[in-house]
Amino acid sequence: MLNKKDVEKRDGQRAAAYEYNTLMRLLGASVSKHLMDEHFTLIWANDFYYQLIGWPKDEYEAIFHNRPDLYYQDDQEVWEQLTQTVIAAVGAGQNGYRLVTRMRRKSGDYIWVQFSTQFADEYVDGFQVAYTVITNIDDFMRVQKEQSVTYESLPGVVAKYRIDSEFHIYLLESNTRFIEYFGNEAEREQNALYLRNFSDNIEIIRRQKDSVPRGDQLQFVIHVKNLKGQKLWLQVNATCIDWQNGDPVYLAIFIDITDVTELREMQKRLTDQTIALKEALEAAEKANRAKSDFLSRMSHDIRTPMNAILGMTTIAASHIDDPERITDCLKKISVSSRLLLSLINEVLDMSKIESGRIVLAEEEVNLAELVQGVVTMVQPQIHDKSLVFKSHVDHVTHETVVGDLQRLQQLLLNLLSNAVKYTPSNGGILLEIRETPSGQEGTAQYEFMVTDTGIGMKQEFLERIFEPFERAEDEKIQAIQGTGLGLSICKSIAELMSGDITVDSVYGQGSCFTASVRLRVQEEMIDESVLYGKSVLIVDDDETICQSTCERLESYGIRTKWLTNGKAALDEIGRVHAAGQDYFAVILDYKMPGMNGIETTRKIRESVGYELPVIMISAYDLSEQIDAAKKAGADGFITKPLFCSSLIYKLKQYVAGYVQEPVNQQPVSGSYPGSRILLAEDNELNREIAVELLSSTGVTVDTAENGKKAVDMMKASEEGTYDLIFMDMQMPVMDGCAATVCIRALPRRDAATVPIIAMTASAFADDRQRTKDAGMNGHLAKPVEVNQLQQVLQKWLGKAE
Incomplete structure (x- = not known):
């Protein structure tokens, strides 16, 4: 007999079971209980489980012995998917899993189901227990399949998008061809191809911004790349088919029109090329006309000085006994030669620039x-x-x-x-x-x-x-x-x-x-400390020069004042002199209206004497006025434009007790007796001219007609024989640069120190760099200017006087 308490317990269990079974019948869901063993053994299942698989319970138990592994023995792929899902869930420490898969019924048909499994804390025979709900989702999957088939049957690439109010575009669905072209949705989240295609066409897409919120039909063309790297032209036809939370959902069909578009592009390129060729032809014809005009002008411009040179040479030859006439002819020949040289230099410069071979020196x-x-x-x-x-x-x-x-x-x-x-x-x-x-x-x-x-x-x-x-x-x-x-x-x-x-x-x-x-x-160190606090008067009729000069001098701590005419300057100088506050110096323009600089200087000396330094400035060559300016009382001279360093340098000369840094102002000397020079020059006439010019300075000149001969003469000479080498750049057998390299490599002490100067008609920066790289010390351009030649001799032979 059951006592009252046991009866109440039994009745409660029956009620709970009835409630559970009623709930399961209402849900129509398959519920089963399994062991987590190697067979996933079925312990118990409700009626809907057997209805779902189409096997009566007794037949199922007789044939499969409650072993799902036997039930799936003809569907190993599905069984493998199921077991791997279980193993993965257990390994990850999850309390269950979900899986959508196919299940074969007794009739042999397959249905789509969803497994929803929960791992329990219950154990039977040492194995954990799992409860599984199997839901029939076959109808849903068939709808999806039908929709997918519809998508696949549409021509071209198909995708469905939702576009929100911020114009963010979300891909909802797509067909197989879309995936083949651009990758699946998971990949696209980090797909550089997808992002690049989107960004490349963003402006075209944004043009639809006003139409999208209204759900208008869209049509436009984009240019994209697919996964194979092919460039495609796609025509986009998009129709609004739904709305989600107020946002339009568009079904977009991408039709490949690459062939047509490329044909159009090719036609456009051909048209562009035709236009470009026409323009190039016109430009070439214009350039040819310009060059023809240039050659015509050059013919005239070159022949003019050449005619003067030839004519003056003939005149000089016919007046060989008239020194004055010969001197006049030589002067005109010199002027014409310089003009001819400037014309040639400009043509060579332009040729250098057009060929891209011009190199800047540093x-x-x-x-x-x-x-x-x-x-x-x-x-x-x-x-x-x-x-x-x-x-x-x-x-x-x-x-x-x-x-x-x-x-x-x-x-x-x-x-x-x-x-x-x-x-x-x-x-x-x-x-x-x-x-x-x-x-x-x-x-x-x-x-x-x-x-x-x-x-x-x-x-x-x-x-x-x-x-x-x-x-x-x-x-x-x-x-x-x-x-x-x-x-x-x-x-x-x-x-x-x-x-x-x-x-x-x-x-x-x-x-x-x-x-x-x-x-x-380059940062410069100008020592102006000895001038700090001193006062300077600037006198110039150009107010801009006065203001800028005063501004720069004041930045060095020099007090300044400026005036624009000689009369005002005299009054100012007299005033401060009477007050015992004389200016340290006066900077005075030579050319001013009314009273010029020389006259103003003369009156300054009459007024305050000779202790006040007067520095005369001019935008013109003062050489013809220096004597008159000195006679009037000027102490120094500066030519405009007025750079601050020049002014500071000049003003420091008049500070009592200040020792000016020595400046090499030694005049160029024209005599270097005892010096010996090696001249390498292949042109006989040029060699004769150079020997004549060099010999006139008192030096001894040895000559070589090519670079190899120069190297051999250097080898054969005693150390210290040559004080200087002039090396032509372009010579047969061995050029000047190669010869210099050989000389520098000779095993003798003077090989590394003897000055080697390039003499060449190539006077461009890259030519100068080549001579420097070869080991030369300087560069003298042809035709040789006498003044430049004297400067080179003074620099390298000055100590030999």
């Missing part, structure tokens, strides 16, 4: 000396045309730079020479030099601005002014010689130095050329 350049040298070269033409020349230096804080001295000279000289050539008599020219930050550490941007009041240029010519061989078609300049290459060379030089050149011009009023270059700066 050497220390003092801008004050550079500008002064160029200004000195153009002074005679400025004087001959009575031009008013002014120059300004604006905020140049680094006067020593690293650059190509020859090219910088060429750039500035071309601009100034052009200004002089095209400015009528009594006109004006202004040179301005400015330093500005370059934005790159260790460098600065320098601007050289040349403004003139010349004839100017028409607007249509300004568009091609920097092109080679171009000259304005203007009768005003027909008589002016030129190749049309100078400005093209200037532009190339500026661009090689990370700069540019621009022009502003008004026809009949003048022009302004601005060349900018970027140069590496």
